[in-house]
Amino acid sequence: MLIVPEREIANLMTRDAAFDAVEGVFAAMASKDAYNFPVIREAIGHEDALYGFKGGFDKAGMTLGLKAGGYWPNNLEKHGHINHQSTIFLFDPDTGMVSAMVGGNLLTALRTAAASSVSIKHLARKDAKVMGMVGAGHQATFQLRAALEQRQFEKVIGWNYHPEMLPNIEKIANEAGLPFEAVELEGMREADVVISITSTFAPTIMADHIAPGTHIACMGTDTKGKQEVEAALLARATVFTDEVAQSISIGEAQHAVAEGLIKESDVHQLGAVINGTHKGRTSDDEITLFDGTGVGLQDLAVAASVVELAVQKGVAIEVDF
Ligand code: NAD
Numbered sequence: 001m002l003i004v005p006e007r008e009i010a011n012l013m014t015r016d017a018a019f020d021a022v023e024g025v026f027a028a029m030a031s032k033d034a035y036n037f038p039v040i041r042e043a044i045g046h047e048d049a050l051y052g053f054k055g056g057f058d059k060a061g062m063t064l065g066l067k068a069g070g071y072w073p074n075n076l077e078k079h080g081h082i083n084h085q086s087t088i089f090l091f092d093p094d095t096g097m098v099s100a101m102v103g104g105n106l107l108t109a110l111r112t113a114a115a116s117s118v119s120i121k122h123l124a125r126k127d128a129k130v131m132g133m134v135g136a137g138h139q140a141t142f143q144l145r146a147a148l149e150q151r152q153f154e155k156v157i158g159w160n161y162h163p164e165m166l167p168n169i170e171k172i173a174n175e176a177g178l179p180f181e182a183v184e185l186e187g188m189r190e191a192d193v194v195i196s197i198t199s200t201f202a203p204t205i206m207a208d209h210i211a212p213g214t215h216i217a218c219m220g221t222d223t224k225g226k227q228e229v230e231a232a233l234l235a236r237a238t239v240f241t242d243e244v245a246q247s248i249s250i251g252e253a254q255h256a257v258a259e260g261l262i263k264e265s266d267v268h269q270l271g272a273v274i275n276g277t278h279k280g281r282t283s284d285d286e287i288t289l290f291d292g293t294g295v296g297l298q299d300l301a302v303a304a305s306v307v308e309l310a311v312q313k314g315v316a317i318e319v320d321f
Helices: 006-012 015-030 075-079 105-123 138-147 167-175 185-190 231-236 244-249 253-258 270-275 296-312
Strands: 002-004 034-036 040-043 050-058 063-071 084-091 098-103 130-134 155-159 180-182 193-196 215-218 238-241 267-269 288-291
Touching (some): 002 006, 006 098, 015 034, 015 267, 015 296, 063 296, 105 296, 138 167, 155 185, 167 180, 231 253, 238 244, 238 270, 244 253
Parallel strands (some): 130 193, 155 180, 193 215, 215 288, 238 288
Antiparallel strands (some): 050 063, 063 084
C-alpha cells in the first residue's frame, strides 16, 4: 500500500492535474462508466462532529475507493488542527486490496475549485471579461485562482456577507495581475462569470442580480437546507450539475425542484457537455448555472492523480499491508 501524507500534497498536486482529473471523471459519470455510492453523513454525538463517507467506482479510470472524514468544529481551538478533516482510500478494483491512503484536506479544496473551473471552460462565454465572486472564505481563494485561468479576465468584483474577509480574494486577483472591486450584490450584474461559495442557508443572490449571458457556478450548497441563490434564477437558467441525484436533494436545485419551478429532467450533467452529448450554452444571452454539489468520484480522481505524481517523484511511502 502507498501512503501520500497531507504534508506532501501541496508540493505534488497542480491545478492542471486536478482540472484534468475532475473533467475526466465528470465525463465518465455522464457516459455511465463511473458512479457514486450513496453518501453517508452522521452526527456522531461526540465533539459535535459530522463524519461520513463518499465513495464510488470509475470503470474508465479504474478508480475504486472512498473519502472518509467530516467536520470537527472544535478542532482549531482545542487541538490546533483545521476543522475539516478527510482521508482518501483507494482500492485495487481487480482484487479489492487497499492500494493507497492519501491526505484529503487540500485535495478537497483543489477538486472543488477544479469543478467550477471545468464548468467555466465548457459553459461560460468565450469573451467573458469580468469575474464575480460571492464568498471570501477558505474555499473562495482556491475557486478564484482556478477560475482566472479559464478566460482572459480583466477585472474581479466581489461581495461577501462578512466584508472584512474580502481582502482574501482581492489578494488572489492582484496576484493574477487583475484589479479588484468590492460591489453590492446588484453590482454582480456586471460579471460575465460568477462563483458563489458560501455557507448560507438563505439565498443572497437574487435572480435579478445576474445578467443575461452570465455563467454562474454555485459551489456552496452541499447539504439539505443550504441555499445561495433565489430559486427563480434556476427557472431562468439552463442548469447543469456534477450529479443530478445530489443536485436535486442536497444541491442548489433542491429548492427550485421543491417549489415546482423546475423538474429533475431540467438538470443536466456537465459531463454530457464535456462528452459532446449535450450542446451546453446555445446563445450569448443564456444564463448557464452549474450546481456543484461535490461527489466522491472527484476525490478519488484527484487522489489517484496525486499517487501517480508521488510515485514519479519518489515521495510515496510504501508499507506492507
Ligand atoms: P468558510 O467558513 O471559510 O467561508 C464561509 C463563507 O460563507 C464566507 O465567505 C462567509 O462570509 C460566508 N457566509 C457565512 N454566513 C453567511 C450568510 N449567512 N450569508 C452569506 N454568506 C455567509 O467556508 P469554506 O470552506 O469557504 O466553504 C464554503 C461553503 O462551501 C461551505 O458551505 C462548504 O460546505 C461548501 N463546500 C462545498 C464543496 C463542494 O464540493 N460543493 C466543497 C467544499 C466546501
